[in-house]
Amino acid sequence: MTPEPAVLDVRALTKVYGQGDTAVHALRGVSLRVERGDYVAIMGASGSGKSTLMNILGCLDVPSGGRYLLDGTDVGVLDERRLSILRNRKIGFIFQSFNLIPRMSALANVELPLAYGGVKPAERRTRARAALRQVGLGDRMDHEPNELSGGQQQRVAVARALVTAPALLLADEPTGNLDTRSTADVLGILDQLSLSGRTIVLITHEDEVAARAKRVIRLVDGEIIEDRRQAPVVGPPPAAVSLPEAAR
Template identity: 75%
Template sequence: MTTPVLDIRDVTKVYGDGDMAVHALRGVSLTVERGDYVAIMGASGSGKSTLMNIIGCLDVPSGGRYLLDGLDVGGLDERRLAILRNRKLGFVFQSFNLIPRMTAQANVELPLAYGGVKKDDRRRRALAALAEVGLDDRVGHEPNELSGGQQQRVAVARALVTAPTMVLADEPTGALDSTSTTELLAVFDRLNLAGRTIVVITHENEVAAHAKRVIRLVDGRIVEDRRTSGVSAPPPRLAWAKEGAR
């Protein structure tokens, strides 16, 4: 049997102490296998953002264990956590998080630079990633020269360019119009067909409908974990996504 990408065991998260304590997660257990496409849903205060931060190694649980690709995250220091995030996770956030005064190409190259990839390889893979999200004619543009939808697609290209073990997207369509949302979800569909593992945090049914599995949180607990039929997608054209950062 292959090692799960995510293996979360009885994870809790408590903020504060005593009467002021807030129990954001109350014993969450979750396994995500390679190639799965999971949507995590829940209302405000359900714990889904806290779970996303723990999955993304941006926060640590108060209790329980979290294994990412078989590695116990709880035993890692900050330096090793940063290396793990760069090699294993591709983040997509609602707010884009692009670097001002850097071109689209330079923004996409950034995680490859951190990973020690050579300049020529960085350029080739960044251009291929931008072409995949439909921005091959915007490679030299800075964020303030791009629309919101274009900025998010640059952020998606940046997340994908390292060929991560898992793509972790937090409300990725929250700031997008309907056309940009459709385009982004088509990219996710193709990635998943190519074997990529995707976890999306969302409150939108349209986004969750593309996933193969929907998990719903209420008051820090999983109350629903069901398989879906997902949405059919076009054939993958993602040869660049299989290379991986070295």
Template identity: 60%
Template sequence: MTINPYIPTSDHLPSQDNPIAYQPIIIRLEDISKVYGKGETAVNALGGVNLTVVQGEYCAIMGASGSGKSTAMNIIGCLDRPTSGRYYLDNLDVSRLPDATLAIIRNRKIGFVFQQFHLLPQMNALENVMLPMVYAGVPPSVRRDRAVAALTRVGLENRMYNKPNQLSGGQQQRVAIARAIVNQPILILADEPTGALDSRTTAEVMDIFAELNANGITVVIVTHEADVASHSQRIIWFRDGKILHSNIAPNDLHQVIRD
């Protein structure tokens, strides 16, 4: 099946107020299902999920615990495979690719940010940020300059040689964001990125995501926090393994939560 990445979908109808509708589709989930286990112990984590996200969007995925949002995130991030359906990432069907190929795609196209920062404690900030470039085959002569630029972009140019235990939680998350962007990905996936941060630091981190998005990077955040989701352009709401709403405006989120 040939996918035309420039056809707007019903979630992205073009208008003067929505020029992003004409951008290429970065994420396309087609009838995605995910089943864990077999027989009587089988758990249907996702059932018939359809979703598109276009280049330059900033989306939040929400839903109650067990709603399927984390499973969807894992599939979008090529960390897991759908049981059925097709997933196109940047117009490439990645649904059935070998693990080794998926690892290359993750490294080059996707930047991950998690609640737990997953920094290597024995390495300083600069070394942590340089690490993804080693796996991407970036020449050693380029790695340091790119890592310095990424850390400067998140405001940590004066903390490059500090190890994680010498940094605050917010600073560690900034290092994690710098690491996520250093390979110049087309997509940032963030799973509860502010869950371990206080409100002030949360605001600072969300400002960084907004700046990255303003510069063209597609951002998808999984969160249970309405305040975090309110920074996005649209909110996708999961319930019982399905998308209940795919285009909630941030201003309408509290009404959806009450319902």
């Protein structure tokens, strides 16, 4: 039997901005593998290269050199159309600033990736409702973002990331704009998703957030200086959140 490919397989990635004396080497030969079901925190100070790596992993930027395989697909050989399809189907994004459409309901926001993917209205409505119930917002589906707290908006963003059943959840500072209680709620959801088998990569500068992951990678000046396994600190999930088999 052919072994299952890693969700992420990054080989000697480099990224250089500019040329000559003004060139900035944001990544210097980064290599890593993330297997299915792993929960990885990528840490680093400002200028370490973590945002550049995040953009490349999310297929939002291209490396200057090296190779990147996402769920077995070589990203570097894809044209923009196929890259867009891959990004929509394989990656669920969770952003620090939520990136919700202001005048659309929570339900409509969660439906968006399915609409882009050509899913029929009835099916995408059913799947979006299920995703919102997963994150404990079954009673907030018709609310617009300005009617929701920051923590609730981030839960909508998590539901939107989940609704396509992606190979990878990619979270960029997902608790950066949240208070302590909302941070605990969102991290509790990520804990439960990890326990159910989801593959999660998050970017964070906070040690207490990274402590929830199974593996911590540290970047300094565009290079990995630490890649270690750890016993994650798993907190209790929010009381309203239930993660049925559809979340797996």
